[in-house]
Amino acid sequence: MRNLLFVAVLGLAVGSTANGHAEEPSRSVELIKSPSCGCCAAYGDYLEASGFEVTTRPVEDIVGLSRLAGIPDDFQGCHLAMIDGYFVSGHVPVEVVERMLDERPAVRGITLPGMPAGSPGMMGEQLEPFRVFAIGAGGPELYADE
Ligand SMILES: [Cu+2]
Secondary structure, three states: OHHHHHHHHHHHHHHOOOOOOOOOOOOEEEEEEOOOOHHHHHHHHHHHHOOOEEEEEEOOOHHHHHHHOOOOHHHOOOOEEEEOOEEEEOOOOHHHHHHHHHHOOOOOEEEOOOOOOOOOOOOOOOOOOOEEEEEEOOEEEEEEEO
């Protein structure tokens, strides 16, 4: 059931890029979030303000879906943004998203674990570097340290 859901969701996200120009990364985002998550919605607004086109898909079990995406529990963010065949988990700064779309690494996506204060969509001031991990076949690898 969960597997089917994930395949369907991923398929949609990938499929939505099919009309785009091959050279240009797609700017359309499917934001998969719990209906009650406020900071997830704030992250969606942040992506919109950064030039992405965001559609929201409400899903209750973000933890289960993130596991299916290959993100270990300790590395999960609070939502999944599907962009151009990749997932972006959690409150990843847009500079890092753009870098991934530019470099197109051979990974499934990137994640900023937890919900660090001061990250995009989160309140407060940044207290520590935002450590963004790429999730590939070999598990999490540090991708950016902002
Ligand atoms: Cu959050």
